[in-house]
Amino acid sequence: xxxxxxxxxxxxxxxxxxxxxxxxxxxxxxxxxxxxxxxxxxxxxxxxxxxxxxxxxxxxxxxxxxxxxxxxxxxxxxxxxxxxxxxxxxxxxxxxxxxxxxxxxxxxxxxxxxxxxxxxxxxxxxxxxxxxxxxxxxxxxxxxxxxxxxxxxxxxxxxxxxxxxxxxxxxxxxxxxxxxxxxxxxxxxxxxxxxxxxxxxxxxxxxxxxxxxxxxxxxxxxxxxxxxxxxxxxxxxxxxxxxxxxxxxxxxxxxxxxxxxxxxxxxxxxxxxxxxxxxxxx
Amino acid sequence: xxxxxxxxxxxxxxxxxxxxxxxxxxxxxxxxxxxxxxxxxxxxxxxxxxxxxxxxxxxxxxxxxxxxxxxxxxxxxxxxxxxxxxxxxxxxxxxxxxxxxxxxxxxxxxxxxxxxxxxxxxxxxxxxxxxxxxxxxxxxxxxxxxxxxxxxxxxxxxxxxxxxxxxxxxxxxxxxxxxxxxxxxxxxxxxxxxxxxxxxxxxxxxxxxxxxxxxxxxxxxxxxxxxxxxxxxxxxxxxxxxxxxxxxxxxxxxxx
Numbered sequence: 001x002x003x004x005x006x007x008x009x010x011x012x013x014x015x016x017x018x019x020x021x022x023x024x025x026x027x028x029x030x031x032x033x034x035x036x037x038x039x040x041x042x043x044x045x046x047x048x049x050x051x052x053x054x055x056x057x058x059x060x061x062x063x064x065x066x067x068x069x070x071x072x073x074x075x076x077x078x079x080x081x082x083x084x085x086x087x088x089x090x091x092x093x094x095x096x097x098x099x100x101x102x103x104x105x106x107x108x109x110x111x112x113x114x115x116x117x118x119x120x121x122x123x124x125x126x127x128x129x130x131x132x133x134x135x136x137x138x139x140x141x142x143x144x145x146x147x148x149x150x151x152x153x154x155x156x157x158x159x160x161x162x163x164x165x166x167x168x169x170x171x172x173x174x175x176x177x178x179x180x181x182x183x184x185x186x187x188x189x190x191x192x193x194x195x196x197x198x199x200x201x202x203x204x205x206x207x208x209x210x211x212x213x214x215x216x217x218x219x220x221x222x223x224x225x226x227x228x229x230x231x232x233x234x235x236x237x238x239x240x241x242x243x244x245x246x247x248x249x250x251x252x253x254x255x256x257x258x259x260x261x262x263x264x265x266x267x268x269x270x271x272x273x274x275x276x277x278x279x280x281x282x
Numbered sequence: 283x284x285x286x287x288x289x290x291x292x293x294x295x296x297x298x299x300x301x302x303x304x305x306x307x308x309x310x311x312x313x314x315x316x317x318x319x320x321x322x323x324x325x326x327x328x329x330x331x332x333x334x335x336x337x338x339x340x341x342x343x344x345x346x347x348x349x350x351x352x353x354x355x356x357x358x359x360x361x362x363x364x365x366x367x368x369x370x371x372x373x374x375x376x377x378x379x380x381x382x383x384x385x386x387x388x389x390x391x392x393x394x395x396x397x398x399x400x401x402x403x404x405x406x407x408x409x410x411x412x413x414x415x416x417x418x419x420x421x422x423x424x425x426x427x428x429x430x431x432x433x434x435x436x437x438x439x440x441x442x443x444x445x446x447x448x449x450x451x452x453x454x455x456x457x458x459x460x461x462x463x464x465x466x467x468x469x470x471x472x473x474x475x476x477x478x479x480x481x482x483x484x485x486x487x488x489x490x491x492x493x494x495x496x497x498x499x500x501x502x503x504x505x506x507x508x509x510x511x512x513x514x515x516x517x518x519x520x521x522x523x524x525x526x527x528x529x530x531x532x533x534x535x536x537x538x
Contacts, residue, residue, distance in 0.1 A: 097438040
C-alpha cells in the first residue's frame with residue numbers, strides 16, 4: 001500500500017472485513033495452478049468496494065473464499081477482527097448465477113433466511129415484504145421466479161440476502177447476464193439501498209462502468225495468478241446515481257482503470273488462445 | 283397469451299383427444315363389422331360398452347376395482363416412502379451409488395412378475411404378495427430418478443443454503459428435495475406404471491382378488507366383451523392414479 005492509500009485507509013477507520021495475504025492453489029491434471037496470490041485489503045463499515053479484473057484472474061475464487069464456500073487457502077479472512085472459517089452469518093452472498101428458488105414465490109424466497117432462523121410466519125412475511133419493496137418489487141410478492149425477468153429475479157436474490165441482515169453484502173457479478181441499461185438502473189437501486197442501510201458491500205465484477213458507478217474504492221486485479229495491482233479511490237459525489245456516468249470525472253476513472261487492465265486482459269486472451277492451440281496439437 | 287386464449291386452447295385439445303378416441307373406437311367397430319378384424323378375437327366396442335353394466339351388477343366390479351385400487355395405493359405409498367429414501371441414500375453416499383446404480387438400473391428391466399412363486403412362498407396367497415410384487419416392480423425408476431434429481435440440483439442453490447449455514451437436514455428438506463421434485467415425480471409415475479401392470483398381472487396369475495382375477499375368470503369363460511369391459515376398469519384405475527399424481531405434483535411444484 002502506498003503512503004497515500006495508507007492515509008486513506010486510516011481515514012476510513014478499522015476495517016469490518018479484512019483479507020490478509022490470501023493465496024489459493026488448485027490441483028489440476030496439468031499440475032498445480034495458483035488462482036490468487038497474496039491478496040490483502042480491508043473494507044470499512046458502510047463502504048462500497050469493487051474488485052475488478054480480467055476473466056480468469058480468480059475473482060470468483062476470492063468471492064468463494066471470503067464467503068466461506070472454499071476452504072484450504074493460505075492467509076486469513078476476518079470479520080470485525082474475528083477470523084472466519086467457513087460461511088459466516090455476518091456475510092451475505094448474492095451470486096452471479098440465477099439463484100432464486102423456482103418453487104417459492106417472491107415473498108417466500110425473500111423470507112427464506114427468516115424461515116430458517118425460526119421467525120414466525122406473520123413476522124417474516126412482514127419483514128420480507130419490506131425488503132421486496134426495497135428492491136422495487138412491490139406487487140410481485142405472489143409471483144413465481146418463472147414469471148419474472150432476469151433483472152427482477154436478481155433483485156429477488158438481492159432482497160433474500162438483505163433479509164438475512166448481513167453486516168457485509170458480498171456480490172459476484174450479480175448483473176452480469178443483464179443488458180447495459182438494466183444494469184445501470186439496477187446499479188441505481190443497489191446504490192440507493194447501500195446509502196439507505198449504510199450497508200457494507202463488496203462487489204466482484206469485470207465491468208468497468210459498474211465498478212466506478214457504484215464504488216468508493218476499486219481494487220484492480222492482475223491476470224492469473226490474481227494479485228492486487230492497484231487501489232483506485234473513486235471520488236465521485238454522494239448520493240450518486242447512474243447520471244454520474246456522463247460526467248468527465250467518471251470517464252477519467254474508467255480510462256484510468258482500463259489503462260491498468262488492458263495489458264492484463266490481453267494477457268488473458270493470449271493465454272486462452274495458446275491453451276486452445278496446445279490442446280489442438282495434443 | 284391471455285388466460286382466455288389458454289383456456290380455449292386447452293378446451294380444443296381436450297375435445298380433439300375425446301373425438302380421436304371416439305373415432306378410433308368407431309373405426310374398430312366398422313373394421314370388425316366389415317370382417318377385417320376377427321370378432322372372436324376382438325369383440326365389438328358396442329358389445330363391450332353393453333357388457334359394462336352387466337359385469338358391474340353380476341361380477342361385483344366396483345368391489346374388485348376398489349380392491350385393485352387399494353393394492354395400487356399401498357404399492358404407491360411404499361414406492362414413495364422407500365424409493366425416495368433409497369434414492370436419497372444413493373445420492374448421499376458416492377460409494378453406494380457406484381456400487382449399486384448399475385444393479386438398480388438392471389433391476390428396472392427385470393421381469394419381476396415371474397418371481398411370483400417366491401413372493402407366494404414368503405407372503406402367502408394374499409393381497410400382500412400382490413402389493414409387494416407391484417412395489418418391487420416399480421422401485422427401480424423411483425430410486426434412479428430420485429438420485430438423478432437430487433444430483434441435478436444446481437450448485438448455486440446448494441451454495442445459497444451453505445451461505446445461510448443450513449444444517450444438512452435443512453439443506454435436504456428446503457433445497458435438495460424441492461429442487462428434485464419434478465424428477466422424483468417422473469420416477470413415481472414410471473414406478474406406478476410398472477406397479478400397476480404387475481399388480482393386475484399377478485392378480486390374473488394367482489387368481490386372487492381384484493380386476494386381474496376378474497379378467498382371468500371372464501377370459502376362461504370366453505366372455506370376451508366382459509373381459510374387455512374389465513380391462514376398461516383397469517384403464518380407469520390407471521387414469522385415476524395418474525390424475526391424482528398429476529394433481530399432487532401440481533400442488534407440490536407450482537409454476538416452475
